[in-house]
Amino acid sequence: MNRLFLNKLILVLSTISAIIGMGFLFWILITLSIKGISSLHFDIFLKDLVNNGIRNLLVGQFTMALIATVIGVPIGMMAGIWLREYSNGSRLASIIRNLSDVMMSAPSIVIGVFVFAIIVSPINHYSGWAGSVALSIMMIPIIISTTDNMLSLVPKELREAGIALGGSKHKIILQIVLKAAKIGITTGILLSFARIIGETAPLLFTSANNAYMTMDLNGQFPSLTVSIYNLANYPDEKSRDLAWTASFVLTVIVLFINLLGRFLTRDKG
Amino acid sequence: MAKDIVMDIKDFSFRYAGANKASLKGINLPIYENKITAMIGPSGCGKSTLLRSLNRIHDLYPGNEYKGEINLLDIEKREYKNILKLKKENELIKLRQRIGMIFQKPTPFPMSIFDNVAYGLKLSGIKDKGLIQAKVEEALKGAAIWDEVKDRLKDSALGLSGGQQQRLCIARAVALKPEILLLDEPTSALDPISTGAIEELVSELKKEISIVIVTHNMQQASRLSDFTAFMYIGELIEYDKTDKIFLNPSQKLTEDYITGRFG
Numbered sequence: 001m002n003r004l005f006l007n008k009l010i011l012v013l014s015t016i017s018a019i020i021g022m023g024f025l026f027w028i029l030i031t032l033s034i035k036g037i038s039s040l041h042f043d044i045f046l047k048d049l050v051n052n053g054i055r056n057l058l059v060g061q062f063t064m065a066l067i068a069t070v071i072g073v074p075i076g077m078m079a080g081i082w083l084r085e086y087s088n089g090s091r092l093a094s095i096i097r098n099l100s101d102v103m104m105s106a107p108s109i110v111i112g113v114f115v116f117a118i119i120v121s122p123i124n125h126y127s128g129w130a131g132s133v134a135l136s137i138m139m140i141p142i143i144i145s146t147t148d149n150m151l152s153l154v155p156k157e158l159r160e161a162g163i164a165l166g167g168s169k170h171k172i173i174l175q176i177v178l179k180a181a182k183i184g185i186t187t188g189i190l191l192s193f194a195r196i197i198g199e200t201a202p203l204l205f206t207s208a209n210n211a212y213m214t215m216d217l218n219g220q221f222p223s224l225t226v227s228i229y230n231l232a233n234y235p236d237e238k239s240r241d242l243a244w245t246a247s248f249v250l251t252v253i254v255l256f257i258n259l260l261g262r263f264l265t266r267d268k269g
Numbered sequence: 270m271a272k273d274i275v276m277d278i279k280d281f282s283f284r285y286a287g288a289n290k291a292s293l294k295g296i297n298l299p300i301y302e303n304k305i306t307a308m309i310g311p312s313g314c315g316k317s318t319l320l321r322s323l324n325r326i327h328d329l330y331p332g333n334e335y336k337g338e339i340n341l342l343d344i345e346k347r348e349y350k351n352i353l354k355l356k357k358e359n360e361l362i363k364l365r366q367r368i369g370m371i372f373q374k375p376t377p378f379p380m381s382i383f384d385n386v387a388y389g390l391k392l393s394g395i396k397d398k399g400l401i402q403a404k405v406e407e408a409l410k411g412a413a414i415w416d417e418v419k420d421r422l423k424d425s426a427l428g429l430s431g432g433q434q435q436r437l438c439i440a441r442a443v444a445l446k447p448e449i450l451l452l453d454e455p456t457s458a459l460d461p462i463s464t465g466a467i468e469e470l471v472s473e474l475k476k477e478i479s480i481v482i483v484t485h486n487m488q489q490a491s492r493l494s495d496f497t498a499f500m501y502i503g504e505l506i507e508y509d510k511t512d513k514i515f516l517n518p519s520q521k522l523t524e525d526y527i528t529g530r531f532g
Binding site: 088155157158159160161162163164165166167168169171175176179180182 | 324326329330331358362363365366369370372373374376378379380388389392393438441442445
């Protein structure tokens with residue numbers, strides 16, 4: 001077998017694989033668009049689930065994701081800053097880094113079960129808070145790793161220059177190093193938000209779902225993803241149509257947040 | 270000690286954290302007031318390590334070990350203090366406000382040209398906006414970059430050329446009116462024209478600031494400096510007036526290095 005033939009063979013094989021992969025992706029997107037758009041009315045954004053709309057679901061989903069961000073970003077960023085700037089490569093730091101990586105790939109249902117056990121089960125009912133906590137647990141390792149990686153890209157000379165100018169270490173980190181890593185960290189936060197906004201498993205038995213508009217985080221809380229899961233299992237056509245539409249809306253939202261993340265980093269390669 | 274010595278390094282040794290051998294051994298070196306002292310030597314000879322000891326920037330990384338004395342002159346009191354005795358972060362911050370440092374690669378902060386220079390002033394506790402404005406302008410003029418940037422002080426410093434960035438960093442350092450300025454191969458990342466501008470600026474600055482410069486470029490050392498220290502594998506081999514070092518060195522090793530027999 002000569003190398004030109006081998007080259008062609010591998011080219012053909014990898015092209016076929018790419019086409020198969022892309023094919024499924026487009027199949028999903030096209031099906032989703034056709035089924036989703038066909039019953040997409042402006043109406044559904046004005047009505048709640050109880051009236052066959054998704055208004056309360058969108059509000060609920062975003063509320064929980066935003067609370068998760070408010071909990072997760074400071075914890076994740078501070079942990080990332082400690083890992084990169086203060087741990088001096090200690091053993092503890094490498095253990096935490098590894099644990100965080102493991103957490104990142106932990107099945108999201110496990111996180112749901114965990115929060116069920118520590119929050120839902122003791123207080124004996126589902127709540128929006130429990131859902132937010134579950135989402136924040138999903139988010140923290142992503143934020144830790146982004147902060148850690150983005151800070152590692154800031155040249156050490158920049159820190160030294162700040163110190164040499166008479167700055168204290170924490171001032172230089174907060175005012176210069178974080179500023180230099182700002183775009184990367186912001187993008188990481190956006191992408192992790194996009195990741196949790198589409199999660200179902202951590203919410204399934206933490207926030208559960210609610211057909212009515214509510215802002216009471218102490219009770220069952222409306223969730224778009226859990227609704228999609230429920231609606232898809234209902235026998236009637238109307239519910240399943242709504243599930244498709246909700247899926248389509250969710251996909252567009254996630255796509256939009258991802259594009260925003262790309263847009264922010266467009267000049268940075 | 271003669272009082273025109275601003276910094277006197279005595280029997281100084283330095284060991285990096287985790288290293289089993291000292292990187293600097295028994296260094297004795299005076300730094301004269303309002304003169305330029307050049308440190309030359311092949312890569313790994315310890316000249317940057319020595320320079321980075323003079324403002325204790327090594328302390329950013331834990332576990333390094335200093336021995337000996339580095340005595341810094343308090344210009345007002347006319348007395349010396351050993352900077353290796355400083356322990357608190359506050360004392361080190363004060364030290365670094367008195368001893369500026371310029372790095373090999375320009376290190377502009379990700380902020381506007383004006384804010385870059387104002388940042389150090391704010392760190393030093395100046396709050397008066399008018400005073401900051403005046404000092405920034407004075408520093409940029411002093412670093413011979415004012416004419417190039419006066420119309421775009423609000424623009425990001427990252428948009429400047431390498432040479433301009435380096436002069437901005439010098440402006441940032443001189444704005445604090447340091448007594449000593451340390452330069453760690455300040456032109457090795459720059460083109461010849463920018464290098465010329467920086468060299469001119471450095472010889473201008475010595476009227477007010479004592480300067481220590483580490484350089485790989487022997488022409489630069491001979492053009493610029495009043496005194497030259499030649500280092501080799503962690504030791505100071507020879508220190509003298511620059512003319513003497515380049516025209517008539519007393520050590521064979523120095524002669525071999527400056528004539529390009531090794532390096």
